[in-house]
Amino acid sequence: MVSSVPLTRAGAFFLAAFSLALGSAASRAETTKPADPKPVKEEGGRYYDVDGAPTYNIKPDGQVDWLTYSGYRRYHAECHVCHGPDGMGSTYAPALAESLKTMNFDQFSEVVVGGRQNLGAGNDRVMPSFGLNKNVMCYLDDLYVYLRARSDDALGRVRPAKRDDKSKEITDAEKACLGE
Amino acid sequence: MRRLLVLTATAAATAFFGAPASANDSVLKLTQDPNQWVLQTGDYANTRHSKLKQITTDNVNKLQVSWTFSTGVLRGHEGSPLVVGDIMYVHTPFPNIVYALDLNNEGKIIWKYEPKQDPTVIPVMCCDTVNRGLAYADGKVFLHQADTKVVALDAKTGKVAWSVVNGDPKKGETNTATVMPVKDKVLVGISGGEFGVQCHVTAYDINTGKQAWRAYSVGPDSQILFDEKTTALGKPVGKDSSLATWQGDQWKTGGGCTWGWYSYDPQLNLIYYGSGNPSTWNPKQRPGDNKWSMTIFARDADTGVAKWVYQMTPHDQWDFDGINEMILADQQIGGQTRPTLVHFDRNGFGYTLDRKTGELLVAEKFDPAVNWATKVDMDKNSPTYGRPLVVDKYSTEKNGEDVNTTGICPAALGTKDQQPAAFSPDTGLFYVPTNHVCMDYEPFRVSYTPGQPYVGATLSMFPAPGSHGGMGNFIAWDAKQGKIVWSNPEQFSVWSGALSTAGGVVFYGTLEGYLKAVDAKTGKELYKFKTPSGIIGNVMTYTHKGKQYVAVLSGVGGWAGIGLAAGLTDPNAGLGAVGGYAALSNYTALGGQLTVFAIPQ
Numbered sequence: 001m002v003s004s005v006p007l008t009r010a011g012a013f014f015l016a017a018f019s020l021a022l023g024s025a026a027s028r029a030e031t032t033k034p035a036d037p038k039p040v041k042e043e044g045g046r047y048y049d050v051d052g053a054p055t056y057n058i059k060p061d062g063q064v065d066w067l068t069y070s071g072y073r074r075y076h077a078e079c080h081v082c083h084g085p086d087g088m089g090s091t092y093a094p095a096l097a098e099s100l101k102t103m104n105f106d107q108f109s110e111v112v113v114g115g116r117q118n119l120g121a122g123n124d125r126v127m128p129s130f131g132l133n134k135n136v137m138c139y140l141d142d143l144y145v146y147l148r149a150r151s152d153d154a155l156g157r158v159r160p161a162k163r164d165d166k167s168k169e170i171t172d173a174e175k176a177c178l179g180e
Numbered sequence: 181m182r183r184l185l186v187l188t189a190t191a192a193a194t195a196f197f198g199a200p201a202s203a204n205d206s207v208l209k210l211t212q213d214p215n216q217w218v219l220q221t222g223d224y225a226n227t228r229h230s231k232l233k234q235i236t237t238d239n240v241n242k243l244q245v246s247w248t249f250s251t252g253v254l255r256g257h258e259g260s261p262l263v264v265g266d267i268m269y270v271h272t273p274f275p276n277i278v279y280a281l282d283l284n285n286e287g288k289i290i291w292k293y294e295p296k297q298d299p300t301v302i303p304v305m306c307c308d309t310v311n312r313g314l315a316y317a318d319g320k321v322f323l324h325q326a327d328t329k330v331v332a333l334d335a336k337t338g339k340v341a342w343s344v345v346n347g348d349p350k351k352g353e354t355n356t357a358t359v360m361p362v363k364d365k366v367l368v369g370i371s372g373g374e375f376g377v378q379c380h381v382t383a384y385d386i387n388t389g390k391q392a393w394r395a396y397s398v399g400p401d402s403q404i405l406f407d408e409k410t411t412a413l414g415k416p417v418g419k420d421s422s423l424a425t426w427q428g429d430q431w432k433t434g435g436g437c438t439w440g441w442y443s444y445d446p447q448l449n450l451i452y453y454g455s456g457n458p459s460t461w462n463p464k465q466r467p468g469d470n471k472w473s474m475t476i477f478a479r480d481a482d483t484g485v486a487k488w489v490y491q492m493t494p495h496d497q498w499d500f501d502g503i504n505e506m507i508l509a510d511q512q513i514g515g516q517t518r519p520t521l522v523h524f525d526r527n528g529f530g531y532t533l534d535r536k537t538g539e540l541l542v543a544e545k546f547d548p549a550v551n552w553a554t555k556v557d558m559d560k561n562s563p564t565y566g567r568p569l570v571v572d573k574y575s576t577e578k579n580g581e582d583v584n585t586t587g588i589c590p591a592a593l594g595t596k597d598q599q600p601a602a603f604s605p606d607t608g609l610f611y612v613p614t615n616h617v618c619m620d621y622e623p624f625r626v627s628y629t630p631g632q633p634y635v636g637a638t639l640s641m642f643p644a645p646g647s648h649g650g651m652g653n654f655i656a657w658d659a660k661q662g663k664i665v666w667s668n669p670e671q672f673s674v675w676s677g678a679l680s681t682a683g684g685v686v687f688y689g690t691l692e693g694y695l696k697a698v699d700a701k702t703g704k705e706l707y708k709f710k711t712p713s714g715i716i717g718n719v720m721t722y723t724h725k726g727k728q729y730v731a732v733l734s735g736v737g738g739w740a741g742i743g744l745a746a747g748l749t750d751p752n753a754g755l756g757a758v759g760g761y762a763a764l765s766n767y768t769a770l771g772g773q774l775t776v777f778a779i780p781q
Contacts, residue, residue, distance in 0.1 A: 072638075073622065073624065073638045074638075076638040076639055076640060077461075077624070077635045077636065077637055077638045078633060078635060081374075084742050085640060085641070085742070090308075090741050090742040091255075091256065091736055091741030091770060092256075092308050092309075092737060092741060122252050122254045122255075122772065123253070124255075124275070124299055124302055124309070126299050126300060126302035126303050127303060128300070128303035128304065130632070132632065133629050133632040134627045135626045135627060135632070135633070135634075135635075136632075159584070159620070159640065178627055179627075
């Protein structure tokens with residue numbers, strides 16, 4: 001098990017698509033604004049908000065938690081070829097730094113696991129299902145936490161300069177997930 | 181099959197002396213007629229040079245838009261239209277529509293072909309759903325769809341003559357490239373380097389679509405079609421030259437994709453192309469030279485057997501795909517005329533080789549910002565002859581996993597990507613659209629899942645520091661000396677293919693959407709016009725009823741559409757060179773349009 005992620009694919013294909021228009025932050029009512037990003041719980045180097053969703057913990061001197069740093073790295077390997085650097089979007093995929101302002105962890109997870117399609121108008125857009133991709137699924141919390149920090153402007157368009165060390169719990173969970 | 185091969189080979193040999201026409205004649209003849217444009221590359225030599233000269237350095241400033249056509253698709257438009265006789269053929273990105281337009285009737289649509297493709301192929305196509313266009317031969321128009329289906333369409337009616345499936349998108353195999361008809365075959369490549377595909381070039385019978393041969397880039401000799409005569413830098417490569425440079429069976433997910441351009445020398449009967457990056461992007465995970473990724477191939481056009489190879493970037497650590505075009509031009513080097521091949525690689529070196537023997541003649545940086553290697557070793561007695569001398573500081577292999585190697589120039593998109601250069605036999609110069617972008621690169625361990633991205637590195641890109649602040653240059657290159665003759669700075673990467681003309685004018689497009697015309701001798705800008713969307717297509721020219729036209733597709737996207745949409749980095753980050761960081765979205769938006777220019781009567 002990766003985390004609290006519901007790994008079911010049911011329902012993901014029926015999620016109503018947001019507006020994927022370039023540069024548009026608009027989203028429809030089907031998505032839910034996440035709770036206050038302030039962490040209320042820490043567990044082995046992971047932080048959680050009041051709803052139990054993963055969140056970032058950035059200290060006043062800019063030092064980020066491990067997951068935010070790890071999410072930065074994973075995002076710029078797996079996601080940026082479509083969603084652009086720093087979650088800023090491209091000519092063919094939405095800016096996640098905007099999308100996540102109105103998308104909670106469960107909704108984010110369902111799209112990543114199940115993918116989504118928005119076809120027509122001469123601009124077919126398709127997000128693949130990453131449900132079977134360990135390079136993504138083992139880092140779902142990391143990706144969410146990083147993008148959440150970007151969407152809140154808690155982290156700028158930069159590589160985090162300082163970070164917490166990787167905890168033993170996170171290392172063990174990663175190994176278990178990757179099957180190493 | 182064997183009998184057919186022998187027959188056509190004989191026919192080709194006799195055709196040269198005026199005997200009855202063989203299948204390849206239509207392409208050879210049509211590419212010699214400057215009034216038409218039947219291959220994406222203009223000709224088999226990939227010169228992108230036209231003998232047309234009604235438009236000159238003196239009158240190009242009078243150019244005006246003659247007519248336009250909307251493709252109905254809003255994604256990145258690469259490649260260019262074709263003109264065969266009185267018909268123009270226009271292609272689009274996914275869903276890969278083909279239009280036949282009647283030039284005698286104000287561009288009226290004669291027929292339209294729209295394939296049905298599973299949209300799940302879209303996200304498998306790393307970096308937008310571009311397609312680099314059609315090719316014409318023997319009364320047929322050839323389309324290679326995103327989902328790897330190769331389709332032969334009757335040029336007059338648009339009816340499907342045959343089709344064949346070249347790969348499986350569920351395994352990460354897709355297509356963005358054009359095809360090249362050679363003699364009685366059509367050559368096609370495949371994409372999937374970021375999905376661990378073992379890539380190949382395949383030849384299909386031009387009349388039936390039956391597979392004639394397939395040559396992989398990596399693997400055992402029986403798959404890569406190497407024999408005892410195959411050489412690298414003048415020496416036989418020996419048995420299983422690829423397998424020896426991979427750990428275990430990693431070659432099976434080894435990449436070496438073939439999504440670039442193809443050229444052909446009818447005299448030598450050789451085809452030329454380059455292979456892409458080894459998978460994954462994490463070099464630590466695949467020890468060895470990873471042959472023959474990042475390699476220039478010369479193969480027999482009939483059998484596919486490799487005559488010679490040259491690996492430009494052994495054990496890639498930066499994603500410097502070697503797929504850019506090979507331009508064939510005879511040039512005076514060292515007091516004698518050499519049959520040369522000129523190639524501007526992603527890695528920032530401009531290579532000149534003898535295309536008959538594979539001898540390396542020149543290898544020099546075509547952007548002074550290139551820093552990952554000091555030079556290519558040209559000493560024939562050196563143990564590292566022909567290899568780039570890599571700078572430790574910029575080696576992601578040396579610095580290792582989980583270390584961010586900073587300030588590497590060029591970035592992964594290369595000093596030049598697929599956007600093809602042009603060669604003018606009049607000036608002897610090459611006209612090269614380039615990127616002026618650098619990167620930080622951090623490799624890390626990844627696991628392989630079939631059909632899923634297999635990347636293994638974090639990238640961030642930025643305009644070349646300490647330069648003009650822009651992200652591109654348009655340069656003129658002397659491939660005999662390996663020197664830049666002139667260089668025009670551009671705010672954004674130049675992602676459009678160049679066109680050279682006998683009128684002394686060179687054309688190219690920009691990401692803001694300008695079609696530009698410059699003087700071939702000096703680079704002086706003579707004309708520009710802003711089209712409706714950014715240009716990543718290639719400029720072409722043709723005549724109709726005796727008048728010269730210039731045409732280009734607009735439609736921003738492709739890899740250029742990543743990051744450039746919002747700007748590569750934060751404009752407020754204080755990294756200097758303010759102008760270069762501006763977002764492309766301040767200049768242009770999505771579109772899909774053909775613009776055709778002419779000088780009014």
